[in-house]
Amino acid sequence: MAAAAVADKRPVRFGILGCANIARKVSRAIILSPNSTVVAVGSRSLAKAEAFAKENGFPGSARAYGSYDAVIDDPDVDAVYIPLPTSLHRRWAALAAEKKKHVLLEKPVALNVAELDEILAACRVNGVQYMDATMWMHHPRTAAITAALSDHRRFGKLKAVHSIFSYNNGPDFLKNDIRVKPDLDALGALGDTGWYCIRAILWASDYNLPTKATALPNVEFNEAGVILSCGASLQFSDGKITTFYCSFLTNLTMEINLLGTDGYIRLHDFVIPFQEYKAPFYVHANTKFGERAISIEPEPVEHIVSTDLPQEALMVKEFSNLVQKIEREGGEPEKKWEIISRKTQLVVDAVKASVDKGFVAVEVGE
Structure with missing residues (x-):
């Protein structure tokens, strides 16, 4: 019972794929949001990931990795934020979904709708929440x-x-x-x-x-x-x-x-x-x-x-609310965001x- 109570109060734990400039803003939003935290960041360079975590005030327990794979393989990561170049979205968003990680994807979400459909299919099959990062x-x-x-x-x-x-x-x-x-x-x-x-x-x-x-x-x-x-x-x-x-x-x-x-x-x-x-x-x-x-x-x-x-913190808060409903209440992913994203x-x-x-x-x- 005590373990369940702790799980109910636990914030959604984010991993960040990449150290793009926009990730500075969204990582701050993850920290500001009352129901989320950052636990990992990955870059192609371990030194870059370590510097990014330090410069952006990540919790001391947050881990830095020298690859994106390590973030999505981390069992403590519930969701990933992906600010990678658009040409990499199909690969890493679909792979994250296959590892049962919820996906907050920077825009533009794909190079074309065929690529986006692959991402959305991976999210649906694996029961994870998808949202694009259109903050306004x-x-x-x-x-x-x-x-x-x-x-x-x-x-x-x-x-x-x-x-x-x-x-x-x-x-x-x-x-x-x-x-x-x-x-x-x-x-x-x-x-x-x-x-x-x-x-x-x-x-x-x-x-x-x-x-x-x-x-x-x-x-x-x-x-x-x-x-x-x-x-x-x-x-x-x-x-x-x-x-x-x-x-x-x-x-x-x-x-x-x-x-x-x-x-x-x-x-x-x-x-x-x-x-x-x-x-x-x-x-x-x-x-x-x-x-x-x-x-x-x-x-x-x-x-x-x-x-x-x-x-941007309100975006993270809403996304995390949807993730928590899935993880804690056995709810279904909210389809609204994938529909709007695909139409765009x-x-x-x-x-x-x-x-x-x-x-x-x-x-x-x-």
């Missing part, structure tokens, strides 16, 4: 905006969505980062920043898939043929207009604009809030020009949503196909 989905602001969108009296019917995520990290990034290397992350900006934009459009559309995707001309590539900047429009059966722009070549911008028949919602920092513990969004409802058209009435309303934990990947694939085919409209698969 877990901020309470996202739920608040969802509620505002459903207020048909103030917002009306959704007619258009435009999303932008871009950043310019300079010439060294464009030359050396893994996200511009065709053998590591061949999707480039489309897979990295475009993933967020596409997810935003799907989220606003109740996760209904578009029928077609059309990449816009003037895509910018590097010498190796990796996309550095692109845009696309997505066609939906209900006729709404949706577009996005993603780039490694323009100033940091993280916008979602949601236009309804009677309202308008906008947010300027949807990927990473400008402030860690509070995040605003703005609602215009039943807006008209004021007298002499020198103002608008009513003025937009700013809504500020506070949180006790950063959004389908749209990424369609946009990439449109680019490759000369900017023609490409049907979005199922």
Whole structure:
């Protein structure tokens, strides 16, 4: 009985595969989350793994390994966070699932939907939880905006969505980062920043898939043929207009604009809030020009949503809750996250196909 009680209180124990820069942020989130901890990290270099654990404040008991295999073979690891290059996701996520480790996978989750399907199949067969690491989905602001969108009296019917995520990290990034290397992350900006934009459009559309995707001309590539900047429009059966722009070549911008028949919602920092513990969004409802058209009435309303934990820690907390239900209560993995992830990947694939085919409209698969 005492052993069972200890197990019930035990946090989900994470192993981390790789020492990517994003793993610094997520390892902090694992430590901040009340129901998780880090017990292992692996790299191709033992010295690098040891330095990463020390630099990021891992518990003294956490183990450092000189391989990824050692992490997923560690019996004390319940779940793995995988921030490896996208080209390695299929191998290591599927192998982790086969070792009965729950999988929190960095985005883009795969190079194409066929690879993702292999990962998801391994997770299903082995009864482990899957989630992609799209952090903004877990901020309470996202739920608040969802509620505002459903207020048909103030917002009306959704007619258009435009999303932008871009950043310019300079010439060294464009030359050396893994996200511009065709053998590591061949999707480039489309897979990295475009993933967020596409997810935003799907989220606003109740996760209904578009029928077609059309990449816009003037895509910018590097010498190796990796996309550095692109845009696309997505066609939906209900006729709404949706577009996005993603780039490694323009100033940091993280916008979602949601236009309804009677309202308008906008947010300027949807990927990473400008402030860690509070995040605003703005609602215009039943807006008209004021007298002499020198103002608008009513003025937009700013809504500020506070949180006790950063959004990445909320992501880890939710993932760990799902893991604990499986491990302690014999529950089934939550399928919501694999469905959303697969739909996002389908749209990424369609946009990439449109680019490759000369900017023609490409049907979005199922």
